[in-house]
Amino acid sequence: MRATLMYGSGDVRVEDVPDARIEQPTDALVRLTAACICGSDLHPYHSMDPASGPVHMGHEGIGVVEDTGSDVTTVTKGDLVVVPFAFSDGTCQFCREGLQVSCEHGGMWDDGRHPNIGLQAEATRVPLADGTVVKVPVAADSALIPSLLTLADVYGTGHHAAVRGGVGPGSTVTVIGDGAVGLLAVLSAKQLGAEQIILMGRHTARTDLGREFGATDVVAERGEEGIAAVRELTGGHGSHVVLEAVGHLPAYEQAYGIVRPGGTISRVGVPQYEDAPVGFASLFGKNVTLTGGPAPVRAYIEQLLPAILDGTVQPGRVFDTKLGLDQAADGYRAMDERRNLKVLLRP
Amino acid sequence: MRATLMYGSGDVRVEDVPDARIEQPTDALVRLTAACICGSDLHPYHSMDPASGPVHMGHEGIGVVEDTGSDVTTVTKGDLVVVPFAFSDGTCQFCREGLQVSCEHGGMWDDGRHPNIGLQAEATRVPLADGTVVKVPVAADSALIPSLLTLADVYGTGHHAAVRGGVGPGSTVTVIGDGAVGLLAVLSAKQLGAEQIILMGRHTARTDLGREFGATDVVAERGEEGIAAVRELTGGHGSHVVLEAVGHLPAYEQAYGIVRPGGTISRVGVPQYEDAPVGFASLFGKNVTLTGGPAPVRAYIEQLLPAILDGTVQPGRVFDTKLGLDQAADGYRAMDERRNLKVLLRP
Numbered sequence: 001m002r003a004t005l006m007y008g009s010g011d012v013r014v015e016d017v018p019d020a021r022i023e024q025p026t027d028a029l030v031r032l033t034a035a036c037i038c039g040s041d042l043h044p045y046h047s048m049d050p051a052s053g054p055v056h057m058g059h060e061g062i063g064v065v066e067d068t069g070s071d072v073t074t075v076t077k078g079d080l081v082v083v084p085f086a087f088s089d090g091t092c093q094f095c096r097e098g099l100q101v102s103c104e105h106g107g108m109w110d111d112g113r114h115p116n117i118g119l120q121a122e123a124t125r126v127p128l129a130d131g132t133v134v135k136v137p138v139a140a141d142s143a144l145i146p147s148l149l150t151l152a153d154v155y156g157t158g159h160h161a162a163v164r165g166g167v168g169p170g171s172t173v174t175v176i177g178d179g180a181v182g183l184l185a186v187l188s189a190k191q192l193g194a195e196q197i198i199l200m201g202r203h204t205a206r207t208d209l210g211r212e213f214g215a216t217d218v219v220a221e222r223g224e225e226g227i228a229a230v231r232e233l234t235g236g237h238g239s240h241v242v243l244e245a246v247g248h249l250p251a252y253e254q255a256y257g258i259v260r261p262g263g264t265i266s267r268v269g270v271p272q273y274e275d276a277p278v279g280f281a282s283l284f285g286k287n288v289t290l291t292g293g294p295a296p297v298r299a300y301i302e303q304l305l306p307a308i309l310d311g312t313v314q315p316g317r318v319f320d321t322k323l324g325l326d327q328a329a330d331g332y333r334a335m336d337e338r339r340n341l342k343v344l345l346r347p
Numbered sequence: 348m349r350a351t352l353m354y355g356s357g358d359v360r361v362e363d364v365p366d367a368r369i370e371q372p373t374d375a376l377v378r379l380t381a382a383c384i385c386g387s388d389l390h391p392y393h394s395m396d397p398a399s400g401p402v403h404m405g406h407e408g409i410g411v412v413e414d415t416g417s418d419v420t421t422v423t424k425g426d427l428v429v430v431p432f433a434f435s436d437g438t439c440q441f442c443r444e445g446l447q448v449s450c451e452h453g454g455m456w457d458d459g460r461h462p463n464i465g466l467q468a469e470a471t472r473v474p475l476a477d478g479t480v481v482k483v484p485v486a487a488d489s490a491l492i493p494s495l496l497t498l499a500d501v502y503g504t505g506h507h508a509a510v511r512g513g514v515g516p517g518s519t520v521t522v523i524g525d526g527a528v529g530l531l532a533v534l535s536a537k538q539l540g541a542e543q544i545i546l547m548g549r550h551t552a553r554t555d556l557g558r559e560f561g562a563t564d565v566v567a568e569r570g571e572e573g574i575a576a577v578r579e580l581t582g583g584h585g586s587h588v589v590l591e592a593v594g595h596l597p598a599y600e601q602a603y604g605i606v607r608p609g610g611t612i613s614r615v616g617v618p619q620y621e622d623a624p625v626g627f628a629s630l631f632g633k634n635v636t637l638t639g640g641p642a643p644v645r646a647y648i649e650q651l652l653p654a655i656l657d658g659t660v661q662p663g664r665v666f667d668t669k670l671g672l673d674q675a676a677d678g679y680r681a682m683d684e685r686r687n688l689k690v691l692l693r694p
Contacts, residue, residue, distance in 0.1 A: 093584075094608060094609070097609065099608060099609045099634060101634070102608035102609065102633065102634070164634075164636075237440075252625075261441060261446060261449035262441070262444065262446045262449065267631060270627065270631070271625065271626040271627055271631050273626055274624050274625070274626035274627070274628060274629065275622045275623060275624055275625070275626070276622060276623075276625045276626070277621050277622055278599075278618070278621070278622070278623045278625055278637065279618040279620055279621035279622070279623070280617065280618055280621070281621060282621065283637070283640070284614060284617070284618050284639065284640045284641075285640065285641065286449065286640065287446060287448065287449070287511075287638075287639070287640030287641065287643075288638075288640070289511075289636060289637070289638040290625065290630070290636070290637040290638070291634075291635075291636040291637070291638075292631065292634070293630070293631045293632065293633065293634030293635070294631075294632065294634065296634075
């Protein structure tokens with residue numbers, strides 16, 4: 001079968017690899033209908049040491065179950081399923097609490113412990129299928145596939161930002177970042193009832209989509225100018241909630257500059273830093289709450305599904321190009337050069 | 348009148364100063380029944396530059412209203428009132444939300460902008476009296492005075508830690524620090540229904556009082572050993588809530604070491620650091636929430652008062668010595684040398 005492998009920074013290849021197959025009684029074999037490239041795939045694309053490759057790529061997928069291990073009970077051959085970016089047993093205390101990313105027996109496609117499976121491929125073995133995949137009631141050729149695919153990561157991640165941030169009716173929310181997660185954080189904030197949604201981003205095509213998703217204001221400035229602009233838009237005191245969907249330190253610094261006293265910064269951009277300001281001058285003095293982390297997207301799929309199925313929301317609009325699997329390297333390059341927002345791959 | 352002044356690090360003097368008097372129509376003149384020395388008073392005691400002194404000291408008090416400005420309506424001559432560590436107008440948007448420490452027109456006794464007023468004195472001018480002081484229905488010679496005095500700071504601060512930490516029925520809570528705030532965080536966690544309360548501290552007299560306040564376990568170890576001990580006490584995964592009542596970086600590092608995935612660190616120890624770990628390895632990867640800040644104790648007084656009045660709780664037990672005002676310098680020394688937990692001063 002064909003699969004996307006990364007050999008090192010900037011070196012992505014689609015190659016023939018041994019066919020995926022069931023290895024554990026809890027596995028499912030899924031033939032991908034669609035997969036995609038994530039902003040976080042660009043981190044190894046920038047920095048991966050060839051000595052640690054090649055690794056199979058891809059952690060967001062939707063596809064048809066082709067076979068299941070003997071222990072799998074919740075899905076069966078022929079089901080169309082969403083495959084989230086983390087796999088989880090569905091039974092441990094963290095899964096039961098809805099924090100599947102901390103599953104005691106689970107993992108992530110990209111955690112370095114599973115280099116031989118990935119979703120940018122024709123098919124894949126999915127570990128812990130019962131606790132991981134979710135059946136969706138549409139056909140594999142449905143026009144809803146792109147939107148359903150976002151349930152594997154970016155929509156659930158944007159939703160997680162808003163939920164952890166405590167967004168509710170009347171909230172003033174600022175979203176930092178106009179990537180797919182930032183735009184879906186806007187959509188999620190809108191769904192949760194936010195009154196004012198300020199999107200900080202400078203790519204007009206993206207911020208225009210953000211406005212369609214619910215942004216009431218767009219701020220293109222960054223740093224001190226961006227902070228001043230948000231303060232002016234929020235009556236001088238800042239934003240109740242800040243959803244940080246970038247992951248770089250300047251975005252974090254912007255976040256505590258614009259958050260209102262007593263407010264919340266919710267991060268879902270994977271931090272590319274470890275130390276940052278948290279003392280009296282940044283968070284403590286203003287009673288600011290810092291929250292967020294990897295999204296337990298598995299916990300949100302059933303909840304977010306109905307509005308996709310009935311057409312209320314179209315999160316799949318974040319895909320601004322669709323390529324064949326064999327063009328995956330072109331897709332990486334296009335996203336890296338910011339020519340494309342998010343690339344869908346059709347195996 | 349007599350008042351406590353700090354001239355520089357280690358140099359505390361009780362001296363004759365001009366009598367306190369009404370200056371603004373919103374002021375009250377309060378004659379102190381009791382005041383006390385705070386752990387945070389030890390920061391300038393360690394580091395104050397004589398060039399920036401002398402300053403009046405003290406930000407926790409209870410006393411009798413002796414006079415009021417023409418605009419004051421909520422208290423009158425003869426009322427016994429608690430005077431919190433921050434003053435606030437009671438009418439701005441932050442005060443109405445219960446975040447009086449961010450009052451648009453308020454301030455703190457120790458914020459450097461009010462060097463000529465302080466509560467370690469015979470009397471003081473209290474700015475913004477209507478939004479600041481709270482009348483309590485006991486006599487000035489009541490045995491409840493020490494407990495009521497804790498409403499000015501340390502009890503409200505411990506309560507704030509627990510509230511912001513989301514402590515509720517069934518919570519597993521770890522309190523870092525056996526000072527007055529840490530012990531009253533234990534008491535507050537108990538009042539809010541925590542099931543397991545682990546107190547990290549090494550002064551047996553203090554941790555014994557912590558057990559009486561509700562601690563179910565005491566861990567004397569620090570650092571990696573302390574983290575291992577708490578993990579063992581919590582079934583391996585750590586504590587739902589960590590209340591950090593110290594303010595030094597090692598306490599913060601301990602906090603993220605013992606917090607459970609998805610849990611909360613609530614800080615009320617004023618951070619003596621600005622940068623600290625917040626990335627994937629510390630907070631983000633575990634979906635940990637970091638919260639807390641200066642406590643809006645004014646917001647909590649009415650709520651915490653009944654259990655003091657009816658004897659359900661005795662937070663005043665944190666005062667392990669009572670000195671006359673003229674012995675304030677001895678009190679600073681005793682607290683600095685950790686011979687006393689918290690010193691009450693009687694003017």
